[in-house]
Amino acid sequence: MESAITLNHFLLVSGILFAIGLAGVLVRRNLIVIFMCLELMLAAANLTLVAFSRFNPVDGQPNYEGHVLLFFIITVAAAEVAVGLAIIVALFRSRETTDVTKINSMKY
Amino acid sequence: MPVYFLEIIVVALGLVMLMIDAFVKLEDKRSIAWLGMIGLAVVFGLLFAVKWPESTDGVFWQFYESGDSFSLYFKGIAIVATFLVLLMATIYTPIVVAQTARPEKDAHPQSGLGEFFALPMFACAGLMWMASANNLVSIFVSLETVTISFYIMVAYLRRNVGSLEAGVKYLILGALSTAFLVYGFAWLFGITGTMQLDGIKEALTSSDVNVTAALFAFALILVSLAFKVGGAPFHFWIPDVYQGAPTPITAFLSVGSKAAGFLVLLRLISPFLASDALVGKVTVVLGAIAFLTLLIGNLAALPQKNFKRLLAYSSVAHAGFLLMALACTPRASETAAGTSPAQVIAFYLGAYLLMTLLAFLVVTVIRSQMVSEEVDAFRGLAKRSPFLSLALLFAMASLAGIPLTAGFVGKFLVFKLAIEQEQWFLLVVGLIGAAAGFYYYLKIAASMYLATPAKDASTEPLQATMLTKTIMVILMVAIIVAGIAPNVIMGLFS
Numbered sequence: 001m002e003s004a005i006t007l008n009h010f011l012l013v014s015g016i017l018f019a020i021g022l023a024g025v026l027v028r029r030n031l032i033v034i035f036m037c038l039e040l041m042l043a044a045a046n047l048t049l050v051a052f053s054r055f056n057p058v059d060g061q062p063n064y065e066g067h068v069l070l071f072f073i074i075t076v077a078a079a080e081v082a083v084g085l086a087i088i089v090a091l092f093r094s095r096e097t098t099d100v101t102k103i104n105s106m107k108y
Numbered sequence: 109m110p111v112y113f114l115e116i117i118v119v120a121l122g123l124v125m126l127m128i129d130a131f132v133k134l135e136d137k138r139s140i141a142w143l144g145m146i147g148l149a150v151v152f153g154l155l156f157a158v159k160w161p162e163s164t165d166g167v168f169w170q171f172y173e174s175g176d177s178f179s180l181y182f183k184g185i186a187i188v189a190t191f192l193v194l195l196m197a198t199i200y201t202p203i204v205v206a207q208t209a210r211p212e213k214d215a216h217p218q219s220g221l222g223e224f225f226a227l228p229m230f231a232c233a234g235l236m237w238m239a240s241a242n243n244l245v246s247i248f249v250s251l252e253t254v255t256i257s258f259y260i261m262v263a264y265l266r267r268n269v270g271s272l273e274a275g276v277k278y279l280i281l282g283a284l285s286t287a288f289l290v291y292g293f294a295w296l297f298g299i300t301g302t303m304q305l306d307g308i309k310e311a312l313t314s315s316d317v318n319v320t321a322a323l324f325a326f327a328l329i330l331v332s333l334a335f336k337v338g339g340a341p342f343h344f345w346i347p348d349v350y351q352g353a354p355t356p357i358t359a360f361l362s363v364g365s366k367a368a369g370f371l372v373l374l375r376l377i378s379p380f381l382a383s384d385a386l387v388g389k390v391t392v393v394l395g396a397i398a399f400l401t402l403l404i405g406n407l408a409a410l411p412q413k414n415f416k417r418l419l420a421y422s423s424v425a426h427a428g429f430l431l432m433a434l435a436c437t438p439r440a441s442e443t444a445a446g447t448s449p450a451q452v453i454a455f456y457l458g459a460y461l462l463m464t465l466l467a468f469l470v471v472t473v474i475r476s477q478m479v480s481e482e483v484d485a486f487r488g489l490a491k492r493s494p495f496l497s498l499a500l501l502f503a504m505a506s507l508a509g510i511p512l513t514a515g516f517v518g519k520f521l522v523f524k525l526a527i528e529q530e531q532w533f534l535l536v537v538g539l540i541g542a543a544a545g546f547y548y549y550l551k552i553a554a555s556m557y558l559a560t561p562a563k564d565a566s567t568e569p570l571q572a573t574m575l576t577k578t579i580m581v582i583l584m585v586a587i588i589v590a591g592i593a594p595n596v597i598m599g600l601f602s
Contacts, residue, residue, distance in 0.1 A: 018287075018291055025280070025284055031276065031280070034280055035280075035283070038280070038283045038284060038287055041284075041287035041288075041291065042286070042290060044291065045287065045290040045291040045293070045294045046290075046294075048291065048294035048295065048298065049293075049297060051298075052294065052297055052298035052301075056298070056301050063301060065245075065297070065302065065303045066294075066297055068245055068303070069244060069245050069248065069290075069293065069294075069297070069303065072245055072248060072249055073248070073290055076248070076249070076252045076256075076286075079256055080252070080256060080259075080283055080286070083256055083259050083279075084259065084279050084283065087259065087260075087263045087272065087275045087276055087279055088276065088279075090263065090266050090272055090275075091263075091272045091273070091275070091276050094266075094267070094269055094272060095269065095272075100280075103273050103276060103277070105269055105270065105273060
């Protein structure tokens with residue numbers, strides 16, 4: 001029986017995920033939600049990587065180079081969240097807001 | 109000594125500095141910075157002593173470029189920039205302490221200062237590794253090492269709203285650019301089936317490359333790197349972040365992260381430029397971005413009243429000149445005469461390092477003793493501090509591109525490339541930008557030398573230590589030497 005799910009389906013889903021994340025970053029005002037949307041964009045990239053590894057096999061095995069990058073992306077995203085949330089908390093302590101439209105003290 | 113020991117030494121030095129900060133009772137924590145600076149000076153010396161191994165078959169060398177004087181040159185840029193940033197950080201200490209020290213009575217009066225000196229070391233190691241990265245994985249990891257260190261450094265003054273705001277803006281836009289980068293990498297990997305830049309070049313230059321998908325990957329990567337180097341229309345974070353960040357970190361951002369961004373851009377774009385099916389479209393897009401960046405950077409700098417904001421737009425303008433050089437890449441089929449875009453960019457970045465860091469060094473000295481960074485505060489500075497004014501004059505003259513300075517040679521080489529490739533639009537907008545640059549840089553010089561100071565301004569000369577003055581003199585001499593004999597710098601990488 002033919003496999004019904006192809007590379008294109010994976011790419012479509014990951015493209016939609018990336019677009020949702022990007023739209024969220026541009027539209028939402030709460031810093032925490034924006035940060036979640038950024039994670040969604042990274043997840044979309046991860047899905048693309050796995051899909052390409054699986055569907056472009058080398059010697060009958062998935063191309064594991066994609067998986068290597070994927071693990072690094074997960075690790076780096078975790079580090080980014082650790083630093084990012086700390087900065088957002090520090091900002092919240094001094095400004096008592098996480099609304100990006102209110103973070104505008106610098107203008108020329 | 110194998111070349112990759114350099115990065116290991118820098119990381120180890122950073123860890124030692126953190127340990128000293130945590131476990132050794134120091135009267136003055138600036139000793140940590142002195143240690144770091146001595147260490148970096150030693151590593152800089154070691155750059156001339158490294159050798160490449162005979163066999164580069166191991167797994168490690170898939171992630172690390174082997175045998176390339178270009179990468180050593182960029183490692184040198186990273187080390188020099190970090191050295192000067194640490195020097196500025198010691199001058200900037202009073203401000204950092206006022207914004208970060210813990211209020212408890214039993215706390216060290218300088219608590220929270222040690223990390224400010226250690227973090228640039230980790231960023232430096234990332235920059236150095238990036239100079240040798242030849243694989244998408246190592247490019248990504250080294251770029252993120254630098255970026256995450258920068259998130260912390262920009263937001264470092266945790267009781268200063270400006271610094272925190274700058275930190276959050278940099279965090280969100282930096283993370284956004286990372287997301288674009290990895291998505292672009294994923295597509296590039298999908299098209300070529302490899303993470304090695306060599307393999308990617310091979311796959312993209314073959315005749316059966318999927319042009320649409322390749323251009324999609326190129327667009328994603330270009331968006332991300334335009335964020336990093338400050339290319340329009342992705343430059344809008346630069347003024348706010350530069351203004352809000354601590355001054356030494358602003359200097360580091362404008363030199364370190366720009367050099368790194370352009371190096372990665374050069375490495376990642378060269379496979380696209382080598383492909384006959386893609387090169388035409390790619391250079392058109394690069395040319396459009398360079399055009400916009402030159403226009404916006406130079407024109408927006410004209411009305412600026414805050415000196416750091418002015419330097420921020422100046423950094424956008426210089427990114428425009430660098431992108432212009434990149435857009436003038438000759439087709440692979442044509443034989444390149446004279447200097448290649450990569451060489452021009454390397455020279456320009458070296459010159460940019462000298463003059464920008466000199467300007468920021470003077471600003472840091474001024475900022476640590478006068479409260480203001482507004483342009484008005486520079487009025488009549490020449491009478492008050494003739495030496496500092498002279499140093500700033502050198503930096504401004506070179507940034508504007510007055511003949512006999514490093515900045516002039518950089519701009520000249522870029523214009524020469526544009527003429528050779530017959531990019532007339534870019535040439536015209538570049539010349540307009542350079543002319544605008546004369547106005548806004550020399551406005552500062554005129555204000556220092558010709559204007560009378562405000563009535564209530566202090567007339568006490570500003571203090572600078574012997575070491576600071578010596579380094580300023582070295583930078584001034586280097587600017588002139590690079591302006592008169594550019595081959596001295598060119599010889600380092602070709």
